[in-house]
Every structure is written in structure tokens, then in C-alpha cells.
Amino acid sequence: MSRKLDGFMRGVNLGGWLSQCKPSKEHYDTFITEEDIKTIKEWGLDHIRLPVDYELVQEKDGSFNESGFLYIQKTIDWCRRAGLNMILDLHKTAGYSFYEGSGEKGFFEEEKYQELFYSLWAEFAARFGKHEDMLAFELLNEVTKKEYSKEWNRISRTCIEHIRKHAPTIRILVGSYWNNHVMAVRDLDSPYDGNIIYNFHCYEPLIFTHQGAHWISTMNRNFRMPLLATWKEYAEYTAANVDQEGDTFSRYDKDAVPDESYFENLFEDAIKVAQERGVELYCGEYGVIENTSPEEAVKWYRLINAVFGRHSIGRAAWTYKKMNFGIADERMDGVREELLKLL
Secondary structure: OOOOOOOOOEEEEOOOOEOOOOOOHHHHHHOOOHHHHHHHHHOOOOEEEEEEEHHHOEOOOOOEOHHHHHHHHHHHHHHHHHOOEEEEEEEEEOOEEOOHHHOOOOOOOOHHHHHHHHHHHHHHHHHHHHHOOOEEEEOOOOOOOHHHHHHHHHHHHHHHHHHHOOOOOOEEEEEOHHHHEHHHHHHOOOOOOOOEEEEEEEOOOHHHHOOOOOOOOOOOOOOOOOOOOOHHHHHHHHHHHOOOOOOOOOOOOOOOOOOHHHHHHHHHHHHHHHHHHOOEEEEEEEOOOOOOOHHHHHHHHHHHHHHHHHOOOEEEEOOOOOOOOOOOOHHHOOOHHHHHHHO
């Protein structure tokens, strides 16, 4: 069993608010309000993950935007009043985004972007480190390529050193390559200190959770499938729709269907690594696209959360509302009560 990350066991993301959005004061002021934070508390969850893009608070020249910091502080205040914890996730930094279409590039090659990253996290630590009783930091969302691994380990360590000057003991989440894939956890460096958490994301099997996703260029937009298809079908559907490295499902009986053992096998190595290094393990994103029926989504959540619970892995579902994955969306009304018991 992994070390338990108390206070960050059952959460939800606030995707699309201060990140992955068209920036405007109207959007920032209305997409999420304190009532949403109260709703999340009423759902019985214990924390939120707050994705933030650097443009909210930092200009290209490195200067800071005070109004952007106020939205983060306001969210911290809302969470404190509601009795929720919070993870501050830098979803995009100058020179890098998990989404290649953003136009950000050069982070892993150019020192100027790395220095902007360090200065931003030092500023976050100086401003918000005092809230470490209910706040954790997540350095960067979803490093993509495996070839970035060595540089990312170096950059993340240097960034942690900058943070530690202002917030010596705040918890810091670090994820690996392949978009924080659980199988890449092993290639993270040993933890800098005792307050580092290994972070991964899980949308596996991708062909199910992202069926019909318009942002996957090779995906048939009309493709649909149930969770309990055979592994033979999973392999065929994946080959036809997902043009990226991933599971071929060859280890499974081709006529069998997914069950909890799939996630047990998937997480096994990361759990072992976390235990060996004395690190908590956390899943910062997991969820099912709205193209899937709510009932099919619940089946998937039931399987993955059973394994999270068995191994004391903290997690935050993607996402609270809209963004193609919204749990608060009207379409989920008929299953939400059941779903919230599983999260």
C-alpha cells in the first residue's frame, strides 16, 4: 500500500477556468464562483486541483500581473472557508504547453524560459507558501516527450530549490513524461526531500476515455464503444484511431474484458517505485469524455477508483464542469450521486 496523502484523497479539477480558456475578466469572474467551491464540499470531496496558465500572472518579459494572483488568492480563501484543500497546478509555462497547438516552444532548450519558470514558482512560494496547511504545488502539467526526461529532472530539481527558499516544507507534486503517464514514474529522480509527491495522470484505456475526441487527429469523430469490449476489440479500435505509443493489450486474454486487474497491472510499477522511495503517489487527472454515456463512464470510474482506494492513491477527477468531461454538467444528473460515491 502506498503512503496516504491525507487531505488530497478525493478531489476534482477546476479545468477551463484559469487555464485552457479565452482570457477575459468576465470569464474569470463567472466560470467558477464560491458557490461552486461550496458544491464541491457538499459532494464530500476533500480538495480541488486548480490549473493555471502562466499568462494569468506573468508577462513574457517576466513581470507579474497582480490581478491574476488575486484570483488564486481568492480561490485559496474560498477553499479555506469551505474546508477544502487545494493543489496549485501550473498548466502552461512560458515556452511550454502539453498542447502543441498553443505555440509555446523552447522551454527545454532555452535558459530564458527556464528562468521565467523558476521566477514564477519563487513568486508563488513567496505569496502562497504560508498556506501549506491546505495547499500543495504542482510544478508543471504533462511533460510530453520521453527525450525531455533528463532535462525535466534537472529543471524540476532547480525549481524546487527556488521554492524551498520561501516555502521550506510545502508539498510539491512532480510528474513524468508521456503526459504524466503512470509507467513513466520510475524515471523521475529520487525525491528532493520528504515533501515531494509523485504525480501521474490516467485516461487509460485511452480509446475508451477519449472516444471520438476531436483533438486527437487520427480519431474517428463518430467512434463509440462500451467499456466492456474485448481486449481484441480494444487493440483493433486503438490501432485504427490512436496514432501514438501506448498499450497494445497483448498481455490480456483477447476474449476477456476490462476489470480491476487492468488498473492493478497498470499501476503496479509506480506503486512499487513509490514504496521503495518513500513517496506518496497521486493521480492529478482521470476521467471519461462526454461522448460516452454517463452509465458507461460510471463503470470505468468504479474500476479505477477501486484500485485507487486499495492502494491509498490520492486523486482528482477531470473535471468539475464543461471541458468535454464535466461532472457537474446536466448530462450527468442521473448518475452523479452514484459517481460521487466512487470518486
